[in-house]
Amino acid sequence: MEMGFPILTVLALLPAVGAVSLIFLRGALAKQVALAVSVLALLLAVILAMQFDIGGGMQFSEQAPWIAPLGAYYALGLDGIGLTLVLLVAIVTPVVIMASWRDLDAAALASAERAPTSEERALSLSQARAAGPSTGGGRDLLKGLGRDPLRGSGSTLAPRYGLHVFFGLVLAVESCALFLFLATDVFLFYVFFEVILIPMYFLIGGFGPGHGRTYAAAKFLIFGLLGGFVMLASVIGLYVQSARVGEPSYLLSTLSSLPLGTDAGRWLFVGFMFAFAIKAPMVPLHTWLPDAAEESSPGGAVMMVGVMDKIGTFGMIRFCLGLFPEASQWATPVVLALAVISIIYGAILAIGSRNMMRFIAYTSISHFGFIVLGIFAFTTQSMVGSTLYMLNHGLSTAALFVVAGYLIRRRGSRDIHAYGGVERTAPVLAGLLLFAGLSTLSLPGLSSFVSEFMVLAGTFTRHPVHATVSTLAIVLAALYILIMYQRTMTGAVQPERPVRVRDVSSRERLAMAPLVLLIVVLGVFPKPMLAVIEPAVSVLMQHVGVTDPQPRVTAEGGR
């Protein structure tokens, strides 16, 4: 690979090309092409990582004028933070494709749609009866079963479109996400920030299993558009500010040195932050996520929570801090308070969730709270921790969704209470769930622990109260994960639910393997990633104009 080769464009465009080609392909070939494309993208990303010059700042940069009157450039670049997220996207996408390999096969669909056997009729009737008087968490059950208790096993709706559409949309999301993490032009970023909503919307609304999928997809889109349009006002404001000084330009490098008045900077910051807080999502703008996760397919949920939501936190680092350092510090008290609320609130609601997908969504809200906390604590350690947390959260959430997807496929129910004693018949499945759960609750030795610890330790040096309150969530995390595990996997196989759960197939194991491997490796040896992230964070800290309150506490503390 020589200099000047637009490797970033190739990387980001590759999945898009794959997505387009899937329009013309059907059946097994479509799946194979999708997997091949995503693996190729992963290879490219790995090559990028190998060539990446640690401490070299923004690299592999490409820049070409795009819309001259607007000052918009087609500009891509990669720094340590970007690389972390590019790797996440590149790793997660093939996993999603492999994990969803058989979900949309005609045979699998036929079995989901098949007429219920007498045994299952009795079962679903009893479920419906059990769900009848319950409230709160039982809402999910009522939604699925209340209307038509005899419909199929667990009333799974058929996808609206063929499998080639599903894999095409996954690749489209991947492409948009890659562009987002690579863009060094605000306009380009904004374009993909909005465009990614469209494939994601169809991924939720077209392939969700329940009747609520249309509603959930619309809610997702409305929230996304609300954030997007508010951000548009700020994007336009940036143009106006930049045009006032001279030639308008949307390049990050130009804008970050743009003299903004205090007031203007704060207003623009609010627009960006609002959009990112919806995407991340932070309380009180989070309500779309549980609904969307509950109503999407496991693969779609991974792309949404694992990949797309990272845009929010990534955007906070790159755009809120990068463009509006003064306003970011000004907003810190509010943002930190909301982050802590998200951490605790998400954890508590996770404990109360009966729907497995909803449960994972709430754990994510809690974790996004940690990420935001670390970003706005403004210490090297916490920011590095937050960036690493994005990667780790992506991996562990993906693992959790994928395993939950395996489980749901076997029984057809998303209700945590519908399971019990699975570990007897499917020990490997149970083990994988436990592993994903432990990673989520940040067990020492697994990757999330490193980042969570760094966030808390870094935050403590500046905001001890916030950090202390957030520590509570570690306890809550143990609670929600273990309760979930206990309810689904341990105990007796309930006599009224005698359906035997198959253990995971080798294809399913293969899909999980990279996640498990990375979670362990990064848990034991996070140094390479930390080394990549740290220089980028130092640059950012300098730009914002803050220094660590206690210089002796550095990222080394995380080891």
Add this chain to the structure above:
Amino acid sequence: MSPIPVEITAPNLEYRLLLPVLLIFAGACIGVLVEAILTRSHRNTVQLVVTFASLGGALISTVLNWRTQDEAITAVGSIAIDGPTYFIWTILLVFSAASFLLFAERKVENGASVFAAQAAAVPGTIAEREAVEARMEHTEVYPLALFALSGMMLFPASNDLITMFVALEILSLPLYLLCGLARRRRLLSQESSLKYFLLGALSSAFFLYGAALLYGYAGSFDLSAIDEAVRASPQQPSLLLAGVALIGMGLLFKFGAVPFHSWTPDVYVGAPTPVTAFMAACTKIAAIGALLRVFYVALGADRWDWQPLMAIVAVATMAVGSVLAITQTDVKRMLAYSSIAHAGFIMTAFVGAFQATTGSSAGSLTSISSILFYLVAYGAATVGAFALLTAIRDPSGEATPLSSWVGLGRRSPTAAVVFSLFMLSFAGIPLTSGFIGKWAVFAAAWSGGARWLVVVAVVISVVAAFFYIRVIVLMFFADPAAVAPQILRPGWTTQVVVGLGVVATVAFGVFPGPLLDLAQHAGEMLR
């Protein structure tokens, strides 16, 4: 102001600059002759040739004149040919040509045109049936539409209020007629025609009264003379304010802004769809052009008086259009309200009034240039959407109820995807031209200092996006209706229009640079 000339000399007309309007007008006159001379069987072909020949000639002469950058106030100071005029003429001619291609559609009605067989026959009578059986048809629509087009071209180019009024009438009267010529649902069509006529006549009266008051104030109909008078007098007498208000009413009526919008849904629904497309795209272009000319050239110095009022109108227009569009159950009606909402979005830039006179630096995006771009984006999606509408039919004609569009994505993915594209462009999603248009008008508004208006506009944009998305949801995510409309494969003319709409929407969404450049260079009006 010059004293009244003692002897009347023949006005010096610069025919080369005026050629586009004259060609269209001549085409219309020849069209009338064709109706009188030729037998019925030949008329349609000849009319098409005449229409498109004059359109083509006008387009070529406009572009040639534009390239030589001849800008002048000509025809004894009554017509201003400047950058905005050239731009507006070009897009008027292009969108008219697209609409006229829809006029020519014959396949969806089994070989008949989409216009009434004989408009004079009372609906439901034997006379009507006889006319249909005799395969009579009104080829007069072409000269009528050309007359309207010549008025539309004159309207935004007029440099005095009398010429503007004449242009207003030339553009309006043929449109009233055209609205009543639908082949199907004729009573509805005639009702819309009458409504449009009555309200339009009223608004013309307002305009004329306003012009008279401004004459009383400035002593001239000339826009630049009014401007001088406004600058000269430190205070704004009630004569000026009343005149501004009345002129504004007349113009905002044609533009379809709240509170003068109530005709829009009824007329859009009642009129034959090709005429609706013509009106929705071209009337709006002409009206905003005239609005810009009057308020920027003549009343620019008085903008502290009209800006707040127009800001309120803009917010009301966006809000009413978007909110009422949500409640609509008919696609055509929804598109009508959507056109109202877009009028509001355009008005944000108009209110911002970011021009050279108000502090824009050379080469930056002015209010006029942003609006010009928006008009292209909006026009492409509008004409495309209405064109597609003509092809989705049930036994009673076009299937406009939203309920019959349910599940269209399953039965006809191509039609549904194309329609979705237009909806996304209307909603302002990136990589469509609608997004760049929105960006441009909001940027101009912000640059002009109307920051709060931009914030309000983006919030309303979400509401607007909601109902566009709802159509997409219905098409793709809802189960097909029991009585599904039929998707006809329309004739090549309609297909060309839809195709052009798609190409323009995507091309100007991804590479808007050249067009924005063009609009930017056309961003100032002669005064």
